[in-house]
Amino acid sequence: MITFLDFEKPIAELEGKIRDLRKLSGGDGSMDLSDEVDRLQSKRDRLLGEAYAGLSPWQKTQVARHPERPHFSDIVAHLFTDFTPLAGDRSFGEDQALMGGLARFNGRSVLVMGNEKGTDTPSRIKHNFGMSRPEGYRKAVRLMDLADRFGLPVLTFVDTPGAYPGIGAEERGQSEAIAKSTERCLRLGVPVVATIVGEGGSGGAVALAAGNRVLMFEHAIYSVISPEGCASILWRTSDKAKDAATALKITAQDLVKLGVADGIIPEPLGGAHREPKRALDALGEAVQDALSEMDGIPADRLRQLRRDRFLAIGRL
Numbered sequence: 001m002i003t004f005l006d007f008e009k010p011i012a013e014l015e016g017k018i019r020d021l022r023k024l025s026g027g028d029g030s031m032d033l034s035d036e037v038d039r040l041q042s043k044r045d046r047l048l049g050e051a052y053a054g055l056s057p058w059q060k061t062q063v064a065r066h067p068e069r070p071h072f073s074d075i076v077a078h079l080f081t082d083f084t085p086l087a088g089d090r091s092f093g094e095d096q097a098l099m100g101g102l103a104r105f106n107g108r109s110v111l112v113m114g115n116e117k118g119t120d121t122p123s124r125i126k127h128n129f130g131m132s133r134p135e136g137y138r139k140a141v142r143l144m145d146l147a148d149r150f151g152l153p154v155l156t157f158v159d160t161p162g163a164y165p166g167i168g169a170e171e172r173g174q175s176e177a178i179a180k181s182t183e184r185c186l187r188l189g190v191p192v193v194a195t196i197v198g199e200g201g202s203g204g205a206v207a208l209a210a211g212n213r214v215l216m217f218e219h220a221i222y223s224v225i226s227p228e229g230c231a232s233i234l235w236r237t238s239d240k241a242k243d244a245a246t247a248l249k250i251t252a253q254d255l256v257k258l259g260v261a262d263g264i265i266p267e268p269l270g271g272a273h274r275e276p277k278r279a280l281d282a283l284g285e286a287v288q289d290a291l292s293e294m295d296g297i298p299a300d301r302l303r304q305l306r307r308d309r310f311l312a313i314g315r316l
Helices: 006-025 034-053 057-064 072-079 121-126 134-150 167-171 174-187 202-209 227-234 238-248 252-258 276-293 299-311
Strands: 080-085 098-105 108-115 154-160 192-201 213-217 221-223 263-265
Touching (some): 006 034, 057 221, 057 227, 057 238, 072 080, 072 098, 072 154, 098 276, 108 134, 108 202, 134 174, 174 202, 174 299, 202 221, 213 252, 221 252, 252 263, 263 276
Parallel strands (some): 108 154, 213 263
Antiparallel strands (some): 080 098
């Protein structure tokens, strides 16, 4: 059963009625309610289309954070084969919030990594809700070094509220680790395709998203700070998060206009969490197209194109 968001209450009520009617007609067969079920389903689809056609930035934030959106583990299982996870930063330890390894994508060897939030309470605690510590970013650098050494394209999938802000993380050099990961992305001599699949929060997201191509799911968000964090700084209250979401221009549509993102991956009606397989199929096609565009480009040219891309951001 899908978890409904606040703005989906009318749709949730219709879904409840549809389930009740199906139960009534699915008993001994004495009641045929198929026409009524079809009518309600049509009404639900219409309301769903209307709701998602006009989502505000704050509503998109809610969709991007939906707990049932596809996670990194789902992406790997659906789009990749022969995935071999690699762990540890060879300095301090293993960070479960950032996962990665070698895999095959459409038969091609690649390095894949991304944030994992977890799907239930135990796994969310294990993966620290997708918020990496310094060892996670140092692991990312280690994996990118491997990719560069063996000429493997790097595919990253970003879904994090941001880097973990705990005391231990700061003591172990969180800022330096993020900066090193961002720098390594920019210096790679192989194609780098980054996709924001849910939340792209602050430097913790940029550390994996400084690619030749930056793609975003239709209802994903990407921002320098969370709406709540921005509101707390500017208005001294998180109650202004809706206003902050609008002011920050965090939606995929806004960011393509600004040149921060290169393309939008369409989601099924009602968001990727409603039909994750269809969403992941679209993701795979978009990543393949981005990779194909860079086939045969020499390493020095890839670095220069990546540099030019980021220097051009903000030029209107």
